[in-house]
Amino acid sequence: MDNYVVRKAGQQDIHPLSLLMQAYIVDFYKCPRPAEESLFGLIQMLYREEEGIQFVAEQNGELVGFATLYFTYSTIKAHKIAIMNDLYVVEGKRGEGVGAGLFQACNSYRMSHDYASMVWDTASSNKRAQAFYKKMGGMPEDWITYSLEDE
Known part of the structure; x- marks a missing residue:
């Protein structure tokens, strides 16, 4: 893929990033659309690098992908770890190196x-x-993920 750049998400990305995240949430994963203020709040928190960070891929002034890291700890490792919660590339750009x-x-x-x-x-x-x-x-782990969710 030519002419794309991966960088930390900035304030200028809030609106286009929220649209990209909505496509990921609603179109790709078929989940309910989150409240706009919740999504903007999440993006702002990640921008401040308090509990995580987001990276975006941009081509010709348009966002074509994003990845999100959240920060936490591992008792087993007795150290901090990063959880890559999201890695999303728009359909037409997949397989072109953006995800990598x-x-x-x-x-x-x-x-x-x-x-x-x-x-x-x-x-x-x-x-x-x-x-x-x-x-x-990456190597698959021996762990099985469970969750509890509000309905």
Whole structure:
């Protein structure tokens, strides 16, 4: 892919990033649309790098992907870790290196900020993502993810 740049999300990205995140949430994962103020609040929090960070991929002035890292700790590692909660590239740009650029930005951030590891989940049905993560050097873990959610 030519002419794209991966960078930390900035204030100028709030509106276009919120649209990209809505496409990821609603169109890709078929989840309910979050309240606009909640989404903007999340983006603002990530911009401040308090509990996480977002990277965006931009081509010709348009955002074509994003990745989100959240910061937490691992008792097992007795160290801080980064959780890559999201990596999304718009349909027409997949397979062109954008995802790899976003992944590498997350991993570089993790290494340069002394996080012991970067972990992530993907849907068991998302075979394309699983192949991508294996290509990036990721290895499936022996853990099973559970959740409790409000209805």
